[in-house]
Amino acid sequence: MDIAKSYDYIVIGAGAAGCAAAARLSEEATQSVLLIEAGRDDPWIWLKIPLGIGKVLVGNRALWRYETEAEPELKGRKIFWPRGRVLGGTSTVNGMLWVRGDPQEYDHWAENGCDGWGYQDLLPSFKAIETTQLGADAYRGRGGPVNVVEYGPQDALNLAFLQACAQAGIPSTSDYNGATYEGAAMLQLNTRKGLRHGAREAYAHPALSRPNLTVLSGAKAQKILxxxxxxTGVRILGPRGEVEYHADKEIILCAGAIDSPKLLQLSGIGDPDHLRSVGVTPLHGLRGVGRNLRDHIHTRLSFRCSEPITLNDVMRNPLRQVLFGARYLLRRDGLMASSTSTAHALMRSDPTKTRPDVKLQLHPLTSSDARNPRKLVFDKFPGFGIGTFPLRPQSTGTVMITSPNAEAAPAIAANYLSAPEDLDIAVAAVKMALRVAHQPALGGLMAQQLRPAPSAKSVKDLEDFVRETGTTSYHPIGTCKMGQDDLAVVDANLKVRGIEGLRVADASIFPTMPSSNTHAPSILVGEEVARRIRSE
Structure with a gap:
């Protein structure tokens, strides 16, 4: 065993939270920081151009290609769950949608034992992340590392969608990351000059010149010691074989909602009965490790467009592809500067609800299988989609190792729709999307309803549509939850309960969905863990 030198802090996983944590900790020049990443700092152009996500998702180059077990409530389908295997982690392969979340949900966390995680507590950290010209100074950051812009230009399809939302009774909001979360708006993106501006670009690259930060890529964590x-340290498998690195102060586990619980379990931290059943000696019992898994189930509706203004048209025409690329090179805006999501609406499925519980999202493309894990085939006609999902899923699943072998993928059971209310809200979301699509504002562009078929009108029909087509929103969270209950894995300072010198800091610590896309909240966790360590 090749024993390497020690570091003050070891950060495992260079994703959204890990890059933020390592960069902030290394700001203190007297502290040495090791950042460990299984992927590499890949210069691939499709990891930089936002629309390149379509290329990334169908290949292996920058992904862990996980999939769930057969999902009982989704007709036994296995759902593709990609995660980033590259410096920046999933923030280098995601949709770049910048949505902080519902302030009331953070307050809910604080009320349930997560001290310091209320919205007003977190607002300074959210502001410290951003550089943006959007919104009011009271809510938005002006000098942070992550550049945030609004999608533009507002073309005919986006304007029609926003007008249709208003006609359907959904209010608009000038800044859903500011004073008013609820409402319809153009999406905000973490891009800069038309290029991806994720954790790699915003945190890791600027910090690489610091002599006290070491980034070890191509290194797969095998076990926490x-x-x-x-x-006390971590064992990794890298180009030199197995190597141990030791932490003089703390280890911060930032491997994500799948790999953080996996590594804890491989290290003997988890449900003792399960660990024994797969041949791992339990060293510290924490029954919640790998439990409380949640994801947004995404159900997408498709419509034929009456005008050739969608990505379907571009991708079927070589000349338009050339013009499309030329416009992007000159102006760095439009669809190539996005990941195919351009506008959204955060809304209530029922007027009696006290806050939004549904999201609708506009996509300027259609496909008979829009989330095929190996190939995206655009429809041969103009089309647009409206994606839907319940914001606060109650269904919970598990991530559990199946052997002591660190190279083996864990068993992922999302258990979509196992909570009946999730299906009710998913159907309500589909109904609202249909209502928006049939408003007069979209009448000039919506030529035909394709999926679900116009004949699908009953609740049973729409339930079947959700079960047959629902898939991931790429938002797994919760498997090392924060809190004080029996399933809590970390406390409010993100310290693993009962273990000294070990914290978890990524989307796995969310006790519930922050009611949004999960990228911005994940970076927040990295900022918060560094702030709390430094304040101690």
Whole structure:
């Protein structure tokens, strides 16, 4: 065993939270920081151009290609769950949608034992992340590392969608990351000059010149090393074989909602009965490790467009592709500067609800299988989609290792729709999307309803549509939840309960969905763990 030198802090996983945590900790020049990443700093152009996500998702180059077990409530389908295997993690392969979340949900966390995680507590950290010209100074950041812009230009399809939302009774909001979360708006994106501006670009690259930060890429964490009840280091498998790195102060686990619980379990931290059943010696019992998994189930409706203004038209015409690319090179805006999502609406499925519980999202493309994990085939006619999902899913699943072999993928059971209310809200979301699509504002562009078929009118028909087509929104969270209950894995300072020198800081610590896309909240966790460590 090749024993390497020690570091003050070891950060495992260079994703959204890991890059933020390592960059902030290394700002203190006297502290040495090791950032470990299984992927590499890949210069691939499709990881930089936002629309390149279509290329990334169908290949292996920058992804862990996970999939769930057969989902009982989704007709036994296995759902593709890609995660980033590259510096920046999933923030380098995601949709770049910048949505902080529902302020009331953060307040809910604080009310349930997560001290310091209320919205007003977190607002300074949210502001410290951003550089944006959007919104009011009271809510938005002006000098942070992540550049945030609004999608533009507002073309005919986007304007019609927003007008249709208003006609359907959905209010508009000038800044859903500011004073008013609820409402319809153009999407905000973490891009800069038309290029992706994720955790790699915003945090890791600027920090690489610091002599006290070491980034170890191509290194797969195998096990966290324990000395009694203290975490002392990590064993990795890299180009030089197995190597151990030791932490003099703390280890911060930032491997994400799938790999963080996996690594804890491989290290003997988890449900003792399950660990024994797969041949791992339990060293510290925490029944919640790998439980409380949640994801947004995404159901997308498709419509034929009466005008050739969608991505379907561009991708079927070589000349238009050339013009499309030329416009992007000259102006760095439009669809190539987005990941195919351009506008959204955060809304209530029922007027009696006290806050939004549904999201609608406009997509200027259609496909008979829009989330095929190996190939995206555009329809041979102009088309647009409206994606839908319940914001606060109650269904919970698990991520559990199946052997002591660190190279083996864990068993992922999302258990979509296992909570009946999730299906009710998913159907309500589909109904609202249909209502928006049939408003007069979209009448000139919506030539035909395709999916679900116009004949699908009953609740049973729409339930079947959700079960047959629903898939991931790429938002897994919760598997190392924060809190004080029996399933809590970390406390409010993100310290693993009962273990010294070990914290978890990524989307796995969310006790519930922050009611949004999960990228901005994940970066927030990285900022928060560094702030809390430094304040101690």
């Amino acid at each position: 324990l000395d009694g009840r203290r975490a």
